[in-house]
Structures are given as C-alpha cells and as structure tokens.
Amino acid sequence: MAALLEVKDLCKTYVINKRQNNVLKNVNFTVENGEMVAIMGPSGSGKSTLLYSVSGMDSATSGRILFDGKDITKLSGNELAELRLDEMGFIFQQMYMMKNLTILDNIVLPAMESKKTEETKKEKVKRGEELMRKLDIIEVADNDINEVSGGQLQRACICRSMINKPKVLFADEPTGALNRNASNEVMDELVKLNQEGTTLIMVTHDAKVAAKCSRVLYIVDGNIKGEYKSPVGADVSGQERERRLNNWLLELGW
16 A cells, blocks of 8 residues: 555644644654544544644644645645645534535535536536435435434535545544444444545544544654554454454553
8 A cells, every 4th residue: 555644743833822832743654545544542632633734724833744745734725725625525523514505415515616527517416416325315415404313414424525536534533423323323434435445534532433443543742652553354353353442542541
C-alpha cells in the first residue's frame, strides 16, 4: 500500500489571553491507502484538533501534511476548500444537514457544488439514490431531516460524505450521539466502505468502535504515545479484538 497521508512534525498552538497553548507537539504518523485508523486519547488530548489539522479544516502552526503527495499546508483557502470537497469526506458526531432540504437533496448537495466530474444533475441524483440503497435508507429519500431516526440520519451523512467518491473519510466521534444498536449499524457500514477500499481516519472514545479499526493511535497532551495494530484473521473474534485493545489502552493509562 502507498501512503495517502504523511504527517511530519505537526504542531498546533493557540494563543489564549496572551498565553500559548501547545495542543499538538511534533506529531508524526503515516496512513496508507485502504487503512482504517482510530485516534484515541483522554479528553483534551488533542484528538479532534489533530483530525481537523490533517484534513485542512484547521491550519497547522508548523510542520508538513502531505495528502496524496501534496503539502496541504501550502495551499490557499480556495485550493483547500476544493480539495476537501472533491477528495475528502467528513462525518461528525452532530449530524449537520440543511433543514429546508430533503435527505436526498442534502446527500447530493456536495456533488452539485463539485466540478470534479461532468455528470448531469440527474446522474448525480441517481448516484445519491444508489448510495442510499447501499446503506438501506432509500425509503427516507424524500423525508425531512426531522422525520428520520438518529441512525438513519448518520447513515445519510455517510452517503453525503461518499457522494464525490473521496479518497479518505474523516470521522469525528461518528457514533457518539447514537444508541448502541444505531452505533453498531453505522460502524458496520463504515467497515464495509473500508473493505471496499475507502481509507478512514476517525476520532473515537469508544473501544468497541476502535476495535474495528486496523490501527489505533493513542494521543496524550498533543503527542502520540502509542500505536496499536489490531490482530487480523478470521480466528480473531470481535470480542477478542476488543479485549486485546482494552488491555493495551489500560497499559497506557486509559
């Protein structure tokens, strides 16, 4: 596998009341094409800041972030916006959608904004419907966002994140606002997308969610303190993967 994301000596500093707050300190890691990576750590450790920095949603104070060989720290605001629209997908804990649009219209909106392909509006809508069928929510295509369950809405957000065929999905606590059944449904869909070749990088506090990832990065006080690779093979059950991950997390002070 080739590296899709390379993070080199990444630092992020905020100045609050004339005081420097070094949230990320010389962070280094690589994500290969096709990986599913979880970022874990205690509250305030810099997890979300790391995710937002490497995706270009927040600017780095120093360091380099190479996405598909391109240093995104050197891109203009417009170039970054175009890159995020066309090559990245985003899923958040809070499921932001336009209240005046149907579920399907929300899903295809990024495709309408993108100039990545020369598809017609009809072709883009058809692709949105195909994604909804794939995630088993086509029956709510014409519903308003307040007429669906939390699990259905998050699966719709996954459809929206995939509409422009991104190279990577960034997810910030994608199951954090869901009950366990809905969480399992959403994670099953994310695992399927990963198995089909989509690279995923997610922040989570849930070891059950992280155990489904191929690799876990553990961050404390802005530094990556450990890296865990999940066991592979049909003989390793989900419960066993979760048990081993929990043991590793406990060793790090989780």
